[in-house]
Amino acid sequence: MSILDNLNIEQRKAAERVEGPLLILAGAGSGKTRTVTFRIAHMVLEKNISPYKILAVTFTNKAAKEMRERVEGLIGEDAKRVMVSTFHSFGVRLLRMYGNKLGYDSNFNIYDSDDQKRLVNTLMKDIGITDKSTTPARVVSAISKLKEEGITPGEYANDSRGFLESYKTVSAVYGRYNTALKKNNAMDFSDILVNTNALLDDLELLEKIQERYQYVMVDEYQDTNKIQYEIVNKIAARYKNLCVVGDEDQSIYGFRGANIKNILDFEKDYPDAFVVKLEQNYRSTENILEAANHVIKNNESSRGKNLWTAKKGGHPISVIEASDGREEAYFILRELYQLKKEGYNYKDITILYRTNAQSRAFEELFVKQGTPYKIFGGMQFYQRMEVKDVISYMNVINNPKDSLSLMRILNVPKRKIGPATINKFRDYAEENNMSLFEALGHTEEIKLGPALKIVISEFYNGMLSIIEESEYMPVSEIFTEILTTFKYKSYLEGLGDDRVEERIDNIEELRNSITELEKVEEDLRLGEYLEKISLVSATDELEESRDYVKLMTVHNSKGLEFPVVFIAGMEDEVFPSSKADYDTNQLEEERRLCYVAITRAEKTLYICHANERFVYGQTQPRSRSRFLGEIPPHLLENKNKKEKPVQKKTTEKKKSIENFNPLRDKKSAGNTLDLPYSVNERVTHKKFGMGIVRAVNEKTIEVEFTVGKKKFLTAAIDKFIQKI
């Protein structure tokens, strides 16, 4: 008897193979996660391998969480000792510990693409680039791709494409951009990987890590890029217990440097690799699977698999033709109501599309009709202007070297600190080799009007005071301090913007999310919080229990499955994207994307397309996607409803499910201190004066001052609070 008796023959072959290099070619829906989790359980329960020695790397937090929970279901508490992590979280963890070797402080901030764009933008202006052929956004994506392909600024400068103007721009910015990030004690997403990889060049450290993680597993190996490849292979080099799982037909991240060769060449890298193919699909009906197989076989890059299912037949695939994008949304909504009548719930249904912009038509209609829905990805909660403002305050408090975040908030709320003034301080900081924030403390040495001096000193001292407090204050208190000290809400109210209410709601939602998080993790520190919100991915917020229709890009749907799937916008120039028109490799990637989309469906699949579409403020004619033509007609059924659906009189607007949920990953408990404080004891605080202790919790205490109740973390509290 073995725990592996629960697996099919192929899955079992893979799970049994614990030592040595192992390649698991796992077709869509073939029980990949099941195989991997049972493999871990087998290692721990039946092979006596310490869970502490196992590292499993996934692409999203959601995948990591799911894997951890499923392993826990099999082996219990020991599962917590297995390191299940995304590449990025794993890297950040390592870099917090050892980043000083590369010249970073452990409180480094993480920049998102918005930050990257702003930084590149200022750099381009500083250098005086007049190149109109490119934009900061394009420069950012070029730089990210270069980083993840392992090309340094120096190497890029020697590249032969040097005559192109956009190339020159990228080349001029790349190195300076890196320097600026480092000065700000910040990393972008690519840096997390690049620096993790660089850390592993330290042989002593590498050996330590190799000894710690003697068994390495990588999920979605077809989507690893050069740097991730190097990280994995360095760690596994010592024991060669490397298990990679993937499917070359689902490689869809070429645009961010993913290299399909990593999986195709695994057997070259490890000639003694054991290879297992998982070809039984447990997810979809025969019709759906056959359609997917017919599409993907047009790809040269496909090795060819024999994906099969025991679920014979099934519904034909419904094709819906609409006159335009709006009608497409109507048709889908009507079909959705039909499905509801047949007994499906909203949560069984997912609408997939190629680009985020396509979600708009659905959102408008669903709001009007009061249909519960949730859009994953797109404009993230944390990227909204007002949320980002407050986060930028937190960024500076966490890491005052972060001049980029500082520049964002210097004049928000408006303090009459314009670009001219900021530049004076930037110059002063540069000349005196200090950070912009430090420079703000030297108002006397800089030529300024008296009013400005006062304003800047107020800002500077306000920040200093919160920075000091942040050592022992819970994030929620820091949040409140920021809002009150800098009167952020009155600033929002005074904007005279028609979205004031929404913005204030967002701020309140941010507060709620922090409070929710602190319920789970009482002693959450600012740095940990910022890290957490930087690394969330779109589908991490997916809640199985709530009943709403899910909308997301095909990219975001990878690894997920749904009873009913609508693929919207199946038109040439949309899917495949017009960007892939003249490039076979890109076209093949689009086809893999289509393959991913089709194979998400369990029972029912709809493919929709419109004859014209409104793009860039213009109506353009559209024809059905070539991919649709690759599906044999006998699998398709025309589900066209000729008459236009009657739009219901707008009923009372129901609020859609918010696009945002508090993070709720649990974290292991921190240290517990003996508290010398007791309820009703009197204390004094530097800033808030006299107070009375109202509650003593495990890791925090609450004190009532004249200004109101405040919470404090007990760690390091003695520096700030004194007993009387």
Added chain:
DNA sequence: TAACCTATCTTTTTT
């Protein structure tokens, strides 16, 4: 410095 107007660009896809 801020407020207002006009011209231009945007949409691939994401940790």
Added chain:
DNA sequence: AGATAGGTTA
């Protein structure tokens, strides 16, 4: 269509 950058004016 909507967002944003850049320029002009108060």
